[in-house]
Amino acid sequence: MKECSRRNFIKGMAASAATLAVGGLLAGCATNEAPKAENQGGGEQRTWDKETDVLILGAGGAGMCAGYEATQAGAKALILEKAESFGGTSIRSGGIIQASGTAAQKKLTSYQEDTAEKHAQYYLEEGEGTLDEELVKDMTAGSAGHIEWLESLGLEFTNVTGSAHVPMADESNYADRIHGTAVGASGMFTAVHDAAEKSGVEFMYNTEATQLIVENGKVVGAEALSEGKTIAIKANKGVIIATSSIDHNQEMSKALSPNQYYDNANSICAAAPTNTGDGIRMAAAIGGQLTHFGGVIDLTGKTSAGINRQTPLMPCFFVNKYGRRFACEDTTYALTSRELWREMTKTNHACYTICGPNAVMTKEKLDEMVASGKAFTGATMQELAAQIDVDGENLQATLDQWNKDITESGKDRQLDRATGLEVIEGPYYAFEEGFMNLGSIGGLKITLNCEVVNTQGEVIPGLYAAGMASAGWVGPFYPGSGTALLGAIHWGRKAGKVVSAL
Structure with missing residues (x-):
């Protein structure tokens, strides 16, 4: 191939820069009706088809971790999954996790004095000044504990490697932190699923969440399509969005991430095909703030x-x-x-x-x-x-x-x-x-407690996000293998704990 036959594509990318407004995005991407008007307490009483304490959208790594922690705390948890099985992109990944200061790191590498602080600083430098420092530090501070938790589920970490060099980061903050097992992603997230199911998490497969239900300014549940029927599910404590990012949604990619748009048009996206930005779209429809779009997880093909x-x-x-x-x-x-x-x-x-x-x-x-x-x-x-x-x-x-x-x-x-x-x-x-695309970067702005923030910077009551559906902890390019799974597990577990404690 001599000259790229992509002139129209590139013109389209330039034009899409003007469509970043959330309103324009939803007009081009929503496939469902607009959310129903809020119930202010005086109208017709809504009929609920199902009720739970914690409603989780998406049964990937983040969603299953959230469900596990919620039920461990004594709450009822229900996970809606659009696909016919669990795992999402997490179970299709390399099954490796970044963590600092672990026993495995000390045993298998020369890095005996690594710290969560150094890990965070390395991520922040790779973020080129754009990341939410509090989120990054919280995530790395929890990383060693997540390895211990996975080990408690029967997993053994048998290798620890490190990211290739980058020009913007201080080498003194570098260490080998990429933890892997012999069983890979399939073994890892089957173990997480089994633990969640044993803990009491209920899974509903082939069930697509379509919109959030808001009453008196608070998210109280969601509507979903299940077996061709629209159902309403009440969430007594909160709704957690864990539907990943906009990986396979070309309209949203055109509006928000030209790099993802290019990759989808010209290469293979290996993320779960169900990652079409559903949760991000639903949250944006009620004012959820979008942030940190533009980067992708790309590998030279x-x-x-x-x-x-x-x-x-x-x-x-x-x-x-x-x-x-x-x-x-x-x-x-x-x-x-x-x-x-x-x-x-x-x-x-x-x-x-x-x-x-x-x-x-x-x-x-x-x-x-x-x-x-x-x-x-x-x-x-x-x-x-x-x-x-x-x-x-x-x-x-x-x-x-x-x-x-x-x-x-x-x-x-x-x-x-x-x-x-x-x-x-x-x-x-x-x-x-060329590229193999492993997904996009960007999602919903969250607080340290995984609460989704609206465009005015205020918390949306009852709404939370985790994993790649959340944003601020990964920057303009993917900072190295194992970061997405660290984020999925960290923010998933934290969201489950926070919501169940309400």
């Missing part, structure tokens, strides 16, 4: 650049339309992906990985990619450049500079690359870089 600090990137470099490098290729994957996306949209042209045969991409593998039309090859840079429509002289100069730096100093003097610092020799290959 072919090189898996910057997956973690323990996995070096192969000898290669990325080039833009002009045959020049533009980003350090082995920074943490979501930051690398953000730079790739920016370059692609800025130049309306694909970006390419340039390499020679190496231990990861052998000549046999690369030749297979060429034969299938997924890569290009040439004996010279000029030959290769002609096939990918980039400037041949610049491409040769980029290769010459790379090889010169590696030969003379063993360092990347241009962009401070840390791994894969080897001379690149022909035959040369190029393949288009």
Whole structure:
């Protein structure tokens, strides 16, 4: 592919910047009727089809954790799930969690004195000054306890790795914090589900929440579609939104997250297909404040650049339309992906990985990619450049500079690359870089107690949010593997405890 055939798409992205108002968003995205007028106490009495203490929307990681904690505190908890089974994106993930100061971290890494404070500072620096500091510090302070809780459910953490480097963070706050088990996400969230069910949580599958019910200014329940029938469910203590973000909703993505919009149009989104922004839309319809949209959880599709600090990137470099490098290729994957996306949209042209045969991409593998039309090859840079429509002289100069730096100093003097610092020799290959999208960043503004805040900055009584449906604790790019599951578990457990205590 030479010139990106995406001119109309990019024009659409630019136009969508004007649609950020919540009213415009709901007009374009709502699929249900507007919420019924509030019952001010003098009208017809509503008939409830079901009643519970804590009503949770979504049976992903955050929702199940909320339900578990609510029932452990003695409250009745009901989880509505649009899909036919539990797990959401959590059970489709890598099943890894960031945590600091744990026994597993001390046992399996050299980081013996890591703290929640350092962990929080690292996240805040990666947030580029945009995060809610209180939320981040609260989340990291609870991280070690969440590992202990999961261990109490029978899980064993057998490996701890670390995020790849980032230029904006102080290395003194870095540590290996990504905790993994041998059973992966399926084993982890099956254990959470089983614990929640044993604790008394009720699950209703194939049940889609459609709107919140408000009486006298307070959220008191929700309407849902179940078996083709609209039902009303009363929540005596509160409603927790745990429906994740806007991952598969193109209209909301167009209005709120151009990067997610691009990814949905041009790549695969691996988030649960039920993540269509339902809870965010319902909360916005009653004044819920949206925040921190724009970032995504992206992984480079072919090189898996910057997956973690323990996995070096192969000898290669990325080039833009002009045959020049533009980003350090082995920074943490979501930051690398953000730079790739920016370059692609800025130049309306694909970006390419340039390499020679190496231990990861052998000549046999690369030749297979060429034969299938997924890569290009040439004996010279000029030959290769002609096939990918980039400037041949610049491409040769980029290769010459790379090889010169590696030969003379063993360092990347241009962009401070840390791994894969080897001379690149022909035959040369190029393949288009793309993304695997793992979901969007952005959701409802919450307090430390998971209460949803309205556009005036006031708490909406009876309404709470957790996991990726909440926002403020993840910034403009995903700060490293295990962050989403930490947020799901932390805010899910906390919301369940807070609401059940009312």
